[in-house]
Amino acid sequence: MSKHEPFIDAQAASQILGVSRATLYAYVSRGLVRTTDGPDDPRRRLYSSHDIDGLKKNKSVGRKPRDVAATTLDWGLPVLSSDITLIESGRLFYRGQDAAKLASTATLEEVARLLWACGDNDPFAVGAPRPWDATLLDLTKDLPLTERCQALLPFVDAGRMTAWQRDNRKLWPSAAALLRAVTAAASGSQPSALPAHIHLAKAWDLAETGADIIRRTLVLVADHELNASAFATRVVASTGASLGACLNAGLSALSGPLHGGMTSLVEILFDEIDDANNAAEVVERRLRRGDSLPGFEHPLYPDGDPRAAALLPLLPPNAKRQSLIETMAETTGKLPTIDVALASIRRELGLPQGAGLALFAIGRTVGWIAHALEQFQEKKLIRPRARYAGPKPDDT
Template sequence: MDEMQQRERFLTAEEAAKTLGVGRATLYAYVSRGLIRTDEAADDPRRRLYSAPDIEALKQRKTTLRRPGEIAAGTLAWGLPVLSSSITLIADGRFFYRGRNAVEWAETATLEETARLLWDCGAHDPFAEAGSAPPGWDDALLEQLAGLPLTERCQALLPLVAAGQAITWQRDSRHLWGGAVALMRALAGAAIAAQPDAQPIHRHLAAAWGLDAAGADIVRRALVLVADHELNASAFAVRVVASTGASLGACLNAGLGALSGPLHGGTMSIVEILFDEVDRVGDAAAVIESRLRRGERVPGFGHHPLYPDGDPRAAALLPLLPQDAARDVLAQMMTETTGKRPNVDFALVSLRRAFRLPPGSALALFAIGRTAGWIAHALEQRQDDKLIRPRARYTGPPASAE
């Protein structure tokens, strides 16, 4: 497409936003949902242009009269943005932590530095404060809970962290950072059934898992890449609880509860089953064909609504892992057969298998890293000082006349 054709069929971001009467963030949300196609500008491949026909069609949809209840119902299911947030932006197949490209940030940053960024700590470093490491748990209790599933174990141990029990309502965020640090370190220990530790979390995990420096660095990157992902199910659950003024510990328990479901963090256990099946059969192509014939989905792959060209988190992690022929063939066959690329669940399970980490370590990495984002959402929602309270559209039997 030459420059003249682009001017006729595509608009700049400023023109598109003005035509729709929305801000840039909402425009990017429309793109991520597949409502507006984009293309590279002929004079600058880094600049995106926006389809004029798509914008006109969307404008017509916006002017169509709809009942408020229908709008709200659509919004909660991959619909329009429902909350304002300055934490993470997902646009044009990339994601940004407070304006910083997250993949580039993960090349050198630790999870602690990422938490400071997401919590908007500025130059202050709450991780360097004395007393920010939580006291350990009773060894007998830790041993007793070690057999519980990861999320339930964390939910049982976090309430014992005193710093996480303080109600957030009417408190300045700066007075909550110390407790947030204690909760992050406590959850890292709970997730691997170990005592909390004050050293950088990726080093704590590397020591527990017997990893060398190279393995520890990949763990560091993984933790940073999963630290936040905008308003997903667990982040929304955290914000609902935070809107009541509850403690940070209660907010994290809400996030953990949402994470435990098979449509969220539980997906990783299904990816593990896929890898086991490929190992048992010894033929990735046969496994994929068999699943497709049965009408089953292949977990760990898919067109994420926010990433039409593939999950950048997986793309950043997978090339760093040791060679694994079975993994590479599986990814290649899925791409060639279905056009679907690996997502972050596939990447985390691949990391676990590559370094022979204990079962459940993929979910542990996700939960530990995401704690930074959950806390960021809790702190931000607390500043809004409004209770999240949507209305239900009643579909039950008619009300009795009596």
């Protein structure tokens, strides 16, 4: 646990939640509240303020189903059951396997087979999708990344196959073709049958060390539970639409500044530090203005994003980057997220502008497809009800 995270005693925690000590201990046993030893007495337990505040927020809406459902859409309790990804105790797991450990050896394709539940089947044994038309590739090269992918994916025949009532096993080859297509579209290249990290290393002229960092990055961003783009993907999948349509939904959600746009905001922060040549000065200036400091603190990782922790040590030392991380830890108690890692990787490896988001989109394609395949199995439409807040009906 982070030394910066506040902890409170049992009496304060019980009072904030309005529950008995027994109920508080039950929350702990269910993994809803983390504890730590008291600094002066290891027999005395302290309770995470972050977890207590989260529980209080969920309790404050009352017990009406419609109110509870409304809060689940804002960092609330799970709204869908899934076997794909678990985020627990500051760690990320893919079908029960630690993602950071997987990243040390696995390729993105191997993780895809795990998340798509392929077993011994290898959908990547088939050849690459047909090449893009050169004119089409040229016409889309200047589009923003998400729009470029969305423009090119309809030309992947397999991606247009309606998924409704088809066995997932019939869709695995289409999924593999779409991943290869996204890898090519995001890097402005022709599709190939190479593993994604090798394809990108060739497209970006990287040596073996750079290719390995790319491989680890793709694995670590492959999925992240029910974030905005995964949820959008599942909503479209629930209609029985094609895998291509599901990816289109994920890409659309990714294009927003509060999701995929975060990497570009971190890039701007790094640019400011380069200009000022002083990270502490930039942080102080932003704090005085009340500006945001993107790329630090993740609601699901109060002790630090394990993906950033796995990737940043792989990069060559960088005094400005390290100064920013240390300044943020000392000033705000916040630690870097995956967005800081993506921006840092792009800069250290000399990748094209926007390559951080490209890596995210390519890796996350695996997760989007996994969520689509899982949702297809549900065979039911995701259709929440709205809580009407408009004018009263006119009864006259």
